[in-house]
Amino acid sequence: MQREYRVKIYLLIPVIFTGLSLIALIGAYEITDYVRRAGQEPFRFVVYWALIIISLCGAVSILVARRIMRPLERFIDRVERNSIFRASRTRGQTQAQPEQPEAQRPADEFSRMTQVFDHLSEILDVIEARELFPSIVGQSPAMRAVMAQVKSVAQSDATVLLLGESGVGKDLVARTMHDMSPRRDHPMVSLNCAAIPEGLLESELFGHERGAFTGAHERRLGKFELADKGTLFLDEIGDMPLSTQAKLLRVLQDKTFERVGGNRPIRTDIRIIAATNQDLSERIRDQRFREDLYYRINVVRIPIPPMRERHGDVVLLAHHFLALHGQEYSIDDKALNALSLYAWPGNVRELANVMERAAILCDGVVKMEHLPPELLNLQQSGSKDGAELLPADERHGAQATDNPLADALPFSDSLDEHLARVEKDMIRRALKQTGGVQVRAAELLGIKDRSMWHRVKKHGIVVGKMENAKK
Known part of the structure; x- marks a missing residue:
């Protein structure tokens, strides 16, 4: 069987030109030595040798350009078209600015x-x-990072701890992880530890034998037995009583448990995914959560970002929730601004409820009057960070359009123009609130300093005016 060798381009090109340099150096030395021993002047022969090396390097350069750079150039052209x-x-560039054509295309090919x-x-x-992840709606960098972690962890049996505020979709992430795992053909069983009374939680988890307690008229299987060969999702594990935590720790260590009222050890083969919206480190300090259990469940930790950190996902989720009601809905410009500027303390769950309310009240177009009072107040008092809806002159300017389809769209201008205008307005107001200090404004908006600098430059915002306005 003939062996195949694969050579990396970024190693091949330096090797070729390094080899040519060595050949040139060795050849020049040998020619000079030979000619001097023959009693002749070596200059003419060295010049001939240099011309040969220059021609050889030129030929190799042309070959590299034809075999590597030209196909790459064709690929770049096809992608850009x-x-x-x-x-x-x-979507990532500023709107058309005739006076700055270089913003659309880099200065050099590299x-x-x-x-x-x-x-x-x-x-x-x-x-x-x-x-x-067809069941997860979101294209923001924060959610893409979560999806990348889920993809890498799903194939293992490692215990996973999902952290995040209430309503961010921890249960959906757990379900996605199970569906991508080798256990997908077996059941996934969920249990909300905060929703079960302390006296019944142990029975829910481990099951009970007949006569184990008053009212136990027959044997009942617990979640551990029901989830055998599959996944057990323990939501709000931070609210689990200490007595139950000790028994859960034993299951994680020994993979065995006993039903309430029973004495026969039962072996289980499950993967555990836990979730909480609480700071478990603080609960450990308050002696309300076992430290040893924390280390057992904290094998892989995945934080789920809140809605205020998922920039750009609000619009996608709003249209997704409206589409679930089986009718074509649109959102007008003002309502879309309000949805984008709101902080969403209840996260995805709150957004879903708001859009369900809007779908019931509207006649196909969601307007400001179909939104709850906390979003209506944005028009008068501004959002949590002091951001209000667009200024009147920008709102009126946005409505002027020659687009014949404007009446059929949720807003009068294009989606890219609309989102860019909302982004610019939020940045301006954050800078005004912080007196032009871009680092503090970036913290208010939940973005990195470098990203803030690029966005300010992209929108042509004059930071000096913000500093004067604060003074």
């Missing part, structure tokens, strides 16, 4: 290739997330 790529890149490959990788990440 792709409609999906162009539409996606437009920067252009780097930019195309970076953006192409982002598009592939979004597509991968959509294909692998």
